[in-house]
Amino acid sequence: MSIGIERIRKSFGSFVALQDINLQLPSGELTALLGPSGSGKTTLLRIIAGLEQADSGLIRFNDEDISQRHVAERGVGFVFQHYALFKHMTVFENVAYGLTVKPKKYRPANAEIAKKVHNLLELVQLGWTADRYPAQLSGGQRQRIALARALAVEPKVLLLDEPFGALDAKVRAELRRWLRRLHDEIHVTSVFVTHDQEEALEVADRIVVMNKGRIEQQGTPEHVYDNPANPFVYEFLGNVNLFHARVKQGQSQIGNIALASPEYNNQDEQQGLAYVRPHEIDVFSAPQADAIKVKLDLITIVGPVVRLEALDESTGQLIHIELPKEQFKTLQLQQADTAWLLPRYSKVFLGEGI
Amino acid sequence: MSAWRSKSVLPGFTISLGSSLFFIGLVILLPLTGLVIQVAELSWQDYWAIISDPRVVASYKVTASAALVASIFNLFFGLLMAWILTRYRFPGRVLLDGLMDLPFALPTAVAGLTLAALFATQGWFGQYLALWDIKVSYTWLGIVVAMVFTSVPFVVRTVQPVLEEFGPEYEEASATLGASPWQTFWHVIFPEIKPALLMGTALSFTRSLGEFGAVIFIAGNIPWQTEVTSLMIFIRLQEFDYAAAAAIASVVLLVSLILLFVINGIQQRYQHISGALK
Amino acid sequence: MSNTTGSATWLRRLLIGTGVTLSVLLLLTPLLLIFIAAFASGVGGIISNLQDADMLHAIGLTLLVAGLTVPINLIFGTLIAWCVTRFTFPGRRLLLTLIDIPFAVSPVVAGLLYLLLYGSNGPFATWLDAADLQLMFAWPGLVMVTVFVSCPFVVKELVPLMSTLGTEQEEAAVLLGASGWQVFWQITFPNIRWALLYGVILTNARAVGEFGAVSVVSGTIRGQTNTLPLHIELLQQDYNTTGAFIAAALLTLMAIATLVVKAVLQWRMHR
Numbered sequence: 001m002s003i004g005i006e007r008i009r010k011s012f013g014s015f016v017a018l019q020d021i022n023l024q025l026p027s028g029e030l031t032a033l034l035g036p037s038g039s040g041k042t043t044l045l046r047i048i049a050g051l052e053q054a055d056s057g058l059i060r061f062n063d064e065d066i067s068q069r070h071v072a073e074r075g076v077g078f079v080f081q082h083y084a085l086f087k088h089m090t091v092f093e094n095v096a097y098g099l100t101v102k103p104k105k106y107r108p109a110n111a112e113i114a115k116k117v118h119n120l121l122e123l124v125q126l127g128w129t130a131d132r133y134p135a136q137l138s139g140g141q142r143q144r145i146a147l148a149r150a151l152a153v154e155p156k157v158l159l160l161d162e163p164f165g166a167l168d169a170k171v172r173a174e175l176r177r178w179l180r181r182l183h184d185e186i187h188v189t190s191v192f193v194t195h196d197q198e199e200a201l202e203v204a205d206r207i208v209v210m211n212k213g214r215i216e217q218q219g220t221p222e223h224v225y226d227n228p229a230n231p232f233v234y235e236f237l238g239n240v241n242l243f244h245a246r247v248k249q250g251q252s253q254i255g256n257i258a259l260a261s262p263e264y265n266n267q268d269e270q271q272g273l274a275y276v277r278p279h280e281i282d283v284f285s286a287p288q289a290d291a292i293k294v295k296l297d298l299i300t301i302v303g304p305v306v307r308l309e310a311l312d313e314s315t316g317q318l319i320h321i322e323l324p325k326e327q328f329k330t331l332q333l334q335q336a337d338t339a340w341l342l343p344r345y346s347k348v349f350l351g352e353g354i
Numbered sequence: 355m356s357a358w359r360s361k362s363v364l365p366g367f368t369i370s371l372g373s374s375l376f377f378i379g380l381v382i383l384l385p386l387t388g389l390v391i392q393v394a395e396l397s398w399q400d401y402w403a404i405i406s407d408p409r410v411v412a413s414y415k416v417t418a419s420a421a422l423v424a425s426i427f428n429l430f431f432g433l434l435m436a437w438i439l440t441r442y443r444f445p446g447r448v449l450l451d452g453l454m455d456l457p458f459a460l461p462t463a464v465a466g467l468t469l470a471a472l473f474a475t476q477g478w479f480g481q482y483l484a485l486w487d488i489k490v491s492y493t494w495l496g497i498v499v500a501m502v503f504t505s506v507p508f509v510v511r512t513v514q515p516v517l518e519e520f521g522p523e524y525e526e527a528s529a530t531l532g533a534s535p536w537q538t539f540w541h542v543i544f545p546e547i548k549p550a551l552l553m554g555t556a557l558s559f560t561r562s563l564g565e566f567g568a569v570i571f572i573a574g575n576i577p578w579q580t581e582v583t584s585l586m587i588f589i590r591l592q593e594f595d596y597a598a599a600a601a602i603a604s605v606v607l608l609v610s611l612i613l614l615f616v617i618n619g620i621q622q623r624y625q626h627i628s629g630a631l632k
Numbered sequence: 633m634s635n636t637t638g639s640a641t642w643l644r645r646l647l648i649g650t651g652v653t654l655s656v657l658l659l660l661t662p663l664l665l666i667f668i669a670a671f672a673s674g675v676g677g678i679i680s681n682l683q684d685a686d687m688l689h690a691i692g693l694t695l696l697v698a699g700l701t702v703p704i705n706l707i708f709g710t711l712i713a714w715c716v717t718r719f720t721f722p723g724r725r726l727l728l729t730l731i732d733i734p735f736a737v738s739p740v741v742a743g744l745l746y747l748l749l750y751g752s753n754g755p756f757a758t759w760l761d762a763a764d765l766q767l768m769f770a771w772p773g774l775v776m777v778t779v780f781v782s783c784p785f786v787v788k789e790l791v792p793l794m795s796t797l798g799t800e801q802e803e804a805a806v807l808l809g810a811s812g813w814q815v816f817w818q819i820t821f822p823n824i825r826w827a828l829l830y831g832v833i834l835t836n837a838r839a840v841g842e843f844g845a846v847s848v849v850s851g852t853i854r855g856q857t858n859t860l861p862l863h864i865e866l867l868q869q870d871y872n873t874t875g876a877f878i879a880a881a882l883l884t885l886m887a888i889a890t891l892v893v894k895a896v897l898q899w900r901m902h903r
Contacts (some may be wrong), residue, residue: 051363051803071363072809084800088822098808101818153808364802365812370715377708378730381780385742386733388749431654438651442644450652452895453659458834459887459894461841463861464880467868468662471669471877478665479657503658535643564738567843567861571868584740584844591744591848596753603741614736618729 001156001189002027003048004060010043011055017043019213021057025206030183030190032200035210036236041193042161044210048191049076049159061157074157077150077188081162083142085134091145092117092130098153120148123182140171144178151186160192164199176203197237201225209233231349234275241281241319245274245348252348256290259346267350274346278322283308284340285331291340294319299335301325310339389607392600404601409577410586414605417582420494421562424501429555431502432509433547439510440517457506465503466571473499473572492574497582500569501562508561509554516550517543549624553617560613564606666884669877681878689856690863691882693771697846697859698839701778705835709786710828714820717794718802731787734780743848746777769851774859777845782838786831793827794820830897837890841883 005023010016018040025031033041046052048059050071059067066074085094093100095117099108108116121127124144134142143163150158163179164172180203183190194200200207201221208218209232216236217229228234243254250265251258254274284291294310297318301307306328308321319341333339393401404410438444439451457465473480473490483490490496520543528538566584573580581589583606590599670678681687712731716724734742748754750767760767767773805819821828843861850857858866860879867876 049807051807071807076807078804078807080800080804082800084804086801086805086819086822097805097810097818101805101808101810101814149804149808363806364718364799365806365815366714367719370711371719371721373708374712374715374727377712377783378727381776381783382730382733385745385749385780388754389745391755392748434647434651435655438648442648444648446652448895450655452891453655455891455894456659456663456887459837459841459890461843461861461883461887463843463864464666464841464883464887465662467864467876467880468666468669471873472662472665478661503662506659535640560736564736564741564844566738566740566847571865584738587740587744588848591747596748596751599744600748603744606738606741610736610738610741611733614729614732617736618732 001062002060003157003189003191004058004063005044005048006058006060008044008047008054008057008059010040010047010052016213018047018054021213021215023208023215023218025189025191027062027189028187029205030180030192030203031206031208032204033191033193033208033210034195034197034200034236035216036195038212039210040213041195041210045159045161045191045193048157049078050074051078075153075155077153077155077158079143079146079150079158079160079163081165083134083139083146083166085142085146085149087134089133090130091121091126091132091134091137094134094145095120095149095152097149116152117148120152121145123151123185124148138171139167140175143167143175147179147182151188155188158188158190160190162193162195164194164196172199179203201237209236211236228275228347231273231275234347234349239278239320239322241276241278243274243276243317243343243346245272245346246270247272247348247350252346254343254346255292257292257342258290259343261346261348264348264350270350272348272350274343274348276343276346278307278320280343280345281319281321282342282344283321283323283328283331283333284342285333285337286340288340288342291342292319294339294341296333296335296337296339299333310341386607389600389604392597393604396597396601400597401601404598405605409581410583410602412578413581413583413586416494416497416580417563417584420497420501420582421559421565424498424505424562425555425559427498427502428505428509428558429551432506432554432558433513433551435510436513436517440514441522454507454510457504462504462565462567463571466500466568469500469503469568470496470572491572492576492580494580496572496574497569497580500572501565504565504568505558505561508558509551512550512554512557513547516547520546549620553620553624556613556617556620560610560617563613564610663884666877666880669874670881672874672877677874678878681872681875684875686858686866687863687875687879690858690860690879693774693858694840694860696771697774697778698836700775701782701839702832702836704779705783705786706828706832709783709831709835710790712787713790713794714816717791718799728791731784734782735784739781739842739844740848742780743777743845746773746780746845747849750776768849769857771857773849774846774857777849778839778842781842781845782835785834785838786828789827789831789834790824793824797823826897826901830894830901833890833893833897837887840886 003025005021005025008018008021010018021044033044035041043052047054050069054067057067058065061074086097089097096113099113099116118127118130121130124147126141126144126148129137129141129145134145137145147160147163164175167175176199192203204221206218207221207224209216209224211232217224217233224233225237228237234240245252245254246269247261247264247267248269249267250260250262252261252264252272252274253259259274287293292312293314294312296308297311298309299306304325306323306325308323310319310321311317312319321341331339396404435454439447439454470491472478473483473496475481475484475489475491477491480491488495490499524542525538528542533541564584566582566588569582570585573582573585575581575585583602587599587602587606590596590602712727716728747768750756750760750773752768767776801819801823802815805815810818841861842859846859847862847865850859850862860883864876864879867873867879
């Protein structure tokens, strides 16, 4: 089922949570709403679910306007950040709840409910927890139960509000890969909210980057990561170094370093800001033509990766660099040594401000 | 509509708001208007004459002074009890903790009857106090004792949760930095519990101003000396002078409503102690 | 705790000693006195006092008043708590302040408010007379003022708890298709039942023990409008001190039961 979001606006008092949101989410895709807190992503999700009413605008499921339809009739499954499991019910009763509250004539027979619940528990790989209470499960297990509960009513749309937000790093990483595989299996149109760009990049078919109640960019993870539409998206999707640059006829210059900027092929000379990711900088231990001369302030080895903080003493700017450990070893650099940097690639946005 | 009530998917807004307004209107607001109607029938001069009658004024002084002393006593006693109940472990602590709620569970008439008997000249306490020439029953001091008893739990139960949440690690931190126990209390603990302490004392004072059941048993109710304002209202009623009773009641009511708003103000400014209110 | 130094131990002992002594003198001794005084004329005295018709009537009336007050305040208290914790609307805070009024108002004033409104001089007097309804100086008046003085208890127990619980579980149930009743009984109620029961026992203790408000609207007619707390005063005025203490002991047993149930409930709620 595709989701259409048209001209959605929402304010809470004087705070504008969403301003004029338009979005088409194709059937069967897993979409991430990505943004910092206060960007309106959760509000948008709750409006799709019907937990919140928009001030204006429409929500369509398969071209049908469902904006006025009650939550229970929208056929959405919703997973809350803090699970919202019914703590006085067993796991079985939690998952069965959506089926047992159906009016008598639509309610499946008990045996059928039991079969369905057990199938779902197998799907989330927690068949053995049926008789336990939520308090006896770990956070990751609870969230999988919450997902099974949402799936029990066979939703046409699955909505997840920061589903991994309350979990620790290792469980998070496991669970998001698991969610990706699960989605490939069941293919229900899904939307999840997250503030973690890594999570969005890893799990989603499509990323919608939101900021201050607006959509900044949408597209596949690869497209958005490689072609950020604006400085906000660039900075939000990962660490970045900013350099002053001059742009002219398809070239941008950081200091004396010239880099190709084909998007500005017919541009007269103008000032801009060059965005360079930490892994897009080459490091040299010997002087290079035009390179930025720096002093290595801090060397941190994080597993296979080395992170450097390098100080450009002529400008006082601190430059962050990331490179594989093997490569760094061959450079034989120590803390406080002098090094030379050459950005390989940059994305320039015109204008002076940051 | 949506901005008007944001959690709109949950059921029962109309019925719960409707019955809340019905109940509060019928049980609380309507009777208050009854008083306003009665008082409005009095001329200003009559009203003033009733509420400034010397015997009534004497009752204000008795009530306010006794309530003030009682709530100040409970400020210290409540703080002490909250402190030892949260910071120390000793045999009987759980029982002592439960005992703190006794004044709320025990009917005030029972409290009054018992305190009067305890402090009577032949009573368990009274006979010893008599040796020092201290009279409690049928004096102003008796009123204070009754008020202290009935409002003991307020300070304890507002300060206790704050102390529990605050935890002893701050005191330990302060001690390791070289502070004396007194400095620790004054600079570290007191600022943290001040709002709760203030609120508990204000609640205790409010309750004492209106206390009736416990007080009349022990006060002796001697005109000009040990009559509390609540009793003055009661006496006017027994004289079937409803207008005068209403006039005096309006003064009491106004004072309690002002105190209520002050207490709510304190509570709103320090949200974190609101859960402690019982 | 930090009893590492001699002066700390000394201070600790002083504080515990003072606290325990004051509590025993102020709270425990009265409790002992009540039962000792009630037994002053032996078990026979207790039995004969309890068989007194006026005493029995007072007990019955007290139970009636509490039995009507508690369900009324339970139902409306729950509705009010639901309304203020599950929805945001203008005037929500005002509603919460209004429900506090009965705790701030002196019980005598509370009784007076009802007497002025529903008494023989009140605005409804003609109408009540025509319908032959006597509210004041009769048991309905006792129930009315008792509802007033004890209505905040349930609300005050539920509001903090329901705010802390949040609405996610209920929203989840609605999303799964539960009806309003199902949401309340299957999701909300199991989460608040101990607090609800706690509110009920506090309401009950106050309803049974109320003195000031009921004494205004009762008229203290022996065998008719005399509740147990009012009966204590009558017995004492009759110089039947033992009888007064027997009535007091009954109420004290109720108070002790309240404290025990309260302790059990608090233990359950914090578990």
